[in-house]
Amino acid sequence: MTHPAAVEVAVRAQAELGEGPTWDTAAARLIWVDILGRRVHTYDPATGRRTVRTTEQHVGAAKPRAGGGLVLNLQDGIGLVDPDGSLRMAHREAVPGRRANDAAVAPDGSLWAGTMRYDEAPGGGTLARLTADGTYTTVLADVAVSNGTGWSPEGRLMYYVDSPTRRIDVFDHDPGSGRISGRRTLAEVEDGAGFPDGLTVDADGCVWVALWDGGAVRRYTPDGRLDRVVELPVPRGTACAFGGTGLTDLYVTTARTGLTAPHPLAGSVLVVPDAGKGLAQPAYGG
Numbered sequence: 435m436t437h438p439a440a441v442e443v444a445v446r447a448q449a450e451l452g453e454g455p456t457w458d459t460a461a462a463r464l465i466w467v468d469i470l471g472r473r474v475h476t477y478d479p480a481t482g483r484r485t486v487r488t489t490e491q492h493v494g495a496a497k498p499r500a501g502g503g504l505v506l507n508l509q510d511g512i513g514l515v516d517p518d519g520s521l522r523m524a525h526r527e528a529v530p531g532r533r534a535n536d537a538a539v540a541p542d543g544s545l546w547a548g549t550m551r552y553d554e555a556p557g558g559g560t561l562a563r564l565t566a567d568g569t570y571t572t573v574l575a576d577v578a579v580s581n582g583t584g585w586s587p588e589g590r591l592m593y594y595v596d597s598p599t600r601r602i603d604v605f606d607h608d609p610g611s612g613r614i615s616g617r618r619t620l621a622e623v624e625d626g627a628g629f630p631d632g633l634t635v636d637a638d639g640c641v642w643v644a645l646w647d648g649g650a651v652r653r654y655t656p657d658g659r660l661d662r663v664v665e666l667p668v669p670r671g672t673a674c675a676f677g678g679t680g681l682t683d684l685y686v687t688t689a690r691t692g693l694t695a696p697h698p699l700a701g702s703v704l705v706v707p708d709a710g711k712g713l714a715q716p717a718y719g720g
Contacts, residue, residue: 441706444464445484450690454497455674456675457675459715464675474496497545501719505718509532524568525570533550534549539716545564547561548561581597585635586607587639589609603620631644666686669700670689670691670700
């Protein structure tokens with residue numbers, strides 16, 4: 435089951451809590467964040483060029499916007515970075531003791547943004563949807579640690595992780611309205627194997643999930659069967675995404691927070707070349 439993949443270093447870094455790798459198709463670059471370091475990073479694998487933007491708040495995720503710029507899942511709400519670099523808030527909702535976490539853009543261009551309490555208290559987090567016209571709706575209001583979210587190739591299924599449950603759940607998803615229903619378990623990570631964190635869906639409809647404290651990325655088939663395990667050199671993989679030419683390289687963000695003796699690569703962005711075939715990720719706004 436374990437796949438002897440060649441795991442390489444894409445970006446050597448010491449991010450406290452690296453998260454949310456996203457391939458920006460229009461710019462041919464990887465976007466990722468250091469949540470606790472308050473930084474948004476970009477990386478161009480063709481040239482090696484990197485950029486860093488510092489934010490005033492903890493930043494859970496950064497995704498490309500249609501027409502340029504970024505949408506940020508921030509501690510106090512959702513921010514929009516315009517092409518000129520200026521930041522404005524699209525939705526503000528500051529809750530004491532709560533911060534932003536992972537986010538994803540749905541096939542219709544809406545942003546699905548997760549939150550969690552710093553103490554990870556059950557029910558303290560949410561999953562909300564921000565449409566292209568700025569309409570904000572709380573979709574799930576009883577979450578502990580809102581994490582990976584992704585959609586099947588045809589958009590009819592949505593996969594979701596609330597990490598302490600150890601489950602990858604699946605919903606029926608209406609691409610027209612964005613409504614979800616019929617929550618059920620796709621797969622459950624066994625005790626001792628870590629906690630499911632960020633995820634991505636490939637062109638075959640399989641779900642790849644990074645395991646926090648599991649030192650691996652797993653691939654599950656649409657029927658919930660585990661069919662591949664890629665071992666990482668660090669214990670805390672946080673999220674994964676396909677990118678690069680042809681969307682065949684799997685990028686994995688990692689973390690060093692909470693580790694008493696972190697591995698030298700903890701906090702770096704790793705890459706598994708030719709791991710599979712990913713799906714082009716939509717930009718926020720359609």
